[in-house]
Amino acid sequence: MARQGRDEQMIGLTIDGRPVRVLPGATIWEAARTLGIDLPVLCHDPRLEPVGVCRLCLVEVGEPKLTAACVRGAEEGMEVRTSSERLEVCRRGLVELLLSDYPVDVSRLPKTGSDALVELAGELGADWPARRRSGETGEAPGSRTEPAGGIPAGDGRALDHTSKVIFVDHQACILCDRCIRGCDDLQVNEVIGRTGKGYRTRIAFDLDVPMGESTCVSCGECEKVCPTGALSLRGWETLPEDAAAPGVEGWEVL
C-alpha cells in the first residue's frame, strides 16, 4: 500500500533523483510505487509480507552491495537508483539462472497469459538456454518423474495432476514462497510448506502428499499468487463431465 502522506514523522528520500516522502516502515519498493516506478519482482506481492528471496528488485543505495527493495526499509536521505547497467546485468543474470531449468511446456501461459518469469525474461532480454531455444522440450511432460534418491536434473522434477483444479509443475517452481504465504498467511489454510534441502528443495502439501490428497480446500490462492507456471489453473474444460451428464460413475481423473 502507498504509505505516502504529510505527517511530520515522514521519511524523505530520493529515487532516481525524484524526492518522495513515506511513512516510517515503508520499504523502498513501496516508496518507488508511490512514484509510479514498478520494480520487477517475482517473490513479492503487495498483499504478502516481503521475504526478499528472488532479488529481482535489487537497487543501488550507495552501498557496495545491491539491496532488495522489497525488504529494505526506506531511510532518511537515502538516494536510490532503480536502473543502471550493473542492475540490468544482475537482474538478467538472475532470470537466466531461473530459466535454465524452466520447462518450455509450462501450462500457465495458455491459461492466463501471466507468467511473470517469462514476461520478465522478455523485458530484460534474457537468453533462454540453448536447448530451450531450439524448441526441444525434453521429456514428455506426462512422463516427468523425480528420480528416486537422485538429484533432479533438467526436467526431472515431478508434475502433480491430483488436484481437480490446480496443476502443479515442480519443475517450474522458483521457490519464491508466494504460495506458502498465500496459503498460510492470507487464507490461513496452512497446507503448503517446503520440503527437502538444497537442490532437492520443493514445495509440499501437508506432510508431502500429492495436492489432491492433502487437506487443500482448492481456494486457488496459491495459483493466484504464483508468478510462474508452477501452480496453474487446470481449467474446467480439462475435467470430466458434471453431475448432470449421464454415466458419471467410473470416470477417471488424470
Add this chain to the structure above:
Amino acid sequence: MTTTTLLGELKKRGVKVRRRGERLLLSDLHGALTPELRAAIDAHREELLATLDGVERSEVSSVDSVCPYCGVGCAIRYFVDEAENRIRYADGRESPVNHERLCVKGRFGFDYTSHPERLQIPLIRKESSYPKGPLSTEVRGDRKRRPGGLVDYDEVLPHFREATWEEALDLAASRLVEIRDRDGSGALAGFGSAKCSNEEAYLFQKLVRAAFGTNNVDHCTRLCHASSVAALLETIGSGAVTNVFGDVRNADVALIAGSNTTGNHPVAATFVKQARKSGRTKLIVVEPRRIEMADHADYFLQINSGTDVALYNSWMHVLIEEGLIDEAYIAERTEGFEELEAVVAGYSPEVAAQICGVEPELIREAARTFGRAERAMIFWGMGISQHTTGTNNARCLISLALMTGNIGREGTGLHPLRGQNNVQGASDAGVIPMVYPDYQSVADPAVREKFEQAWGVELDPQPGLTVVEIMGAALEGTIKGMYMMGENPFLSDPNVNKVRKALSNLDFLVVQDIFLTETAEFADVILPATSFFEKSGTYTNTDRRVQVGRKTLQPPGGARLDWEITCEIGTRMGYPMEYGSPEDVFAEFTALAPSYAGLTHENLGLTGKLWPCPDPSEDGIQVLFGDRFPTASGRGKFVPAEFAPAKELPDEEYPFVLNTGRRLEHWHTGTMTRRSRALHAIRPGPVVDMHPADLEALGVEDGELVEVASRRGSIVLPAARSDRMLRGAVFIPFHFREAAANLLTIDELDPAGKIPEFKYCAVRVSPAS
C-alpha cells in the same frame, strides 16, 4: 500434415498452442502430446508462429462483478471468451470485502451458467400429463436413481411442450387472475429468491402485493436467518449486522457460534483466522461438530446440538457473578436487565454442563475470556437459527453483547453471517410476508398508505404466510396458485414428502428458473430465466454492502431477464409494470427504502457501498448503533430465554441426532454446483459423517452404504468416518437429491421466526446391505 490439420489435431486432443514472442507454448494437460505431434509442431514452427500471431491477447475480455454464491459477496473479475460466450477463468479483485481472495466456489464454480441443460424456451405442461404429480420415476419413488444425477431431462421434458413467450406469459397471467378472482387474493402466493438481485426482489414482492393482492410472499430467508432477524428486530430494532466481518481484526475476542465458517463463508473465515493468527484476537468456537474453525480456536466448546440457550445463559451467569459486565452500558443503553438476571441465575456452569455436555470449567474460562475482552465480536450461522429455539438462541447472543457493551464500537458487534449472496438484499427489498421494503410493517396503516400511493393500488393489510405455512396451505388447498422465481423447495424445505404432496395439490404453478428443478416437475408453466452472469443488478452482502453484479455473458437462446418476466406477468394481470432498466427499478426501490437512500448504480462503483450511506461520497456506515438503537425507547432490550429441548429427541427407535447443512464445494440444492465440473469433480456425491465408534458399533466401514431413516422418510448413502463428530450425532448435507437430507428433517417451526428445525431430528442408522 498441413498447419491447419495439425492445429485441428491438437485441438481434438485438448492440446492448446499459444505464441509468446518467438516461442510456442503448449498446454498438454492430458499427456496427449505424442512424439509425432511434437515433431510436427517443430516442423511447422514458423507457420504456427505466423498463424497464432496475436491470438492470446485478444481472446479474453474481463468484467468486474461479484460472486454469485454466498453472502460474503466477494468482488470478482471474470475473464470471458466472447466468441464462445464462456467464462474462461475468474480472479478475486481488490475490495474491502475480500481483498482479492476467493474460495473454491467463486474461483471455479462459474461454468454451470454455460451448461447445455440451461432452459431456453418457455414450456407448458401437456394435457396428457395431468393430473399433476412428479414426473421423473425417481421422484415418484419407482426406482432408485443412479448416484450423482440431477433431474433427468429425458424423463421430464416429454411432459412439456415448447411455447412462445406470448403464449406462456398469457397463460400464466390469465390462470393467476382466474384464481385470484375466483378464490380471492389469499389463494395466491409467491416465492422469491435470495439469488436474484435487489431490483428483481423488489419487483417480485411488488407483483405479489400489488397484482396478486396478497402479502403471501416469502423466500429462503425464512429457512436461514428468520429467527435471528426476529430476535434482532425485537431487541435492537434492526435485522442487519451491526458491524462488518472484516473488523474482526480489531476485536480482542471473536465468538463463532453455530457456524461452519470455513465451509459456508470461506473468505470471511480467512479474516477471522488471520486475526487469530496475528495474536490480537482470541477465538472461541461453539459447535456440536469439531469443525475446521475449532482447529484455530483458543477455546472450543463442542456442545450437544440445540443446547445453545443453556450455554449462553450460563456464560451470562458467570459474567454477572464475576462482575464482568459493563454496568454503565447496561444503565445507559439497555432495558430489561433485571428480568434477564433472574432467568440466568438458574444456569450455573454446573447446570449447563449437564445439558451441553462440556466441562463447567471450560464454560467458565470461555465466559471469562469473552467478558474480559475490551472488544468482542459475535458471529453466528444456521447452527443458532435453524432450531425451534432459534429466536431464543439469537436472543441469548444479543443479550451477551448488550451486557458486555459490545455493540456500537470498532471491533465489536453482532454479525449473523448471511447465507445467500442476496439474502440481505431480498429481505431489505421486502420479499417477506410481514413487511414492505426496508422492514416497514404491512400492518401499519400509515406505512400501508405510503405504499398504496406509490404503487397506485389498495394493499392487503393482513401479513402474509411464510414459506412453510404456504406449503401447509397448499396441502390444505387454501393456496391454489403459485409463482416461484428461482426457488426449489422440493429439496430445500423440510419434510419434502409433504412438500411434494403440497406442490401436486396446487391448481397452478409457474416456475421461473435456469434449469429444470425438482420443483419444476410440478409446474404448469416453466419460464426460462437468465443466470446471475447474464444480467446486471445490485446484491447486498452480509456486511450490508450493496454491490453491482455486471452482465458478463449473453443469455442462451430465448431465456429472458427475470425482472422483465416479472413485469410482463404483472402487466398481463392488469397491473402495468414498465421499467427501462434495472437502474430505474433501483431508483424506485431506494425512494421507498430509507436505508438505501442516496445509492445509485453509478455511485456504487466497483466496490459498492454499505447501507446506510448518508453521504454517497463516502463508503457508508460500518459500525451501527454507537449512540442509540432504532427501538421505540432507543435502548437495546434484554429478552431472557429459558432452555427448551429440541422437538424430536432421540429415543430407542431413532437413537441418533441428525444435523444438516452444506459442504464447502456445493450450494444448496446443487442445481448450480453439481453442474460445475470442478466442484462436482471435487465432491461428486453425498456422505453421512459419523463418529468412528458409532460406525464400529454398527459394523460399518468407512465408505459403506447405510440407511438413515427418520419418522418422515429414509435415504441410503455412504458413511464417512469422521472424528469431528460427537458420538450419537450424524451430519448430512442437503445438496444431493439422491440422498435428500430433507426427506428426514422435521417441519416443526420456531414460534417467532417460523424457521424449521433443520439442525435437529431423531434418526436411525443401519447398514444398507
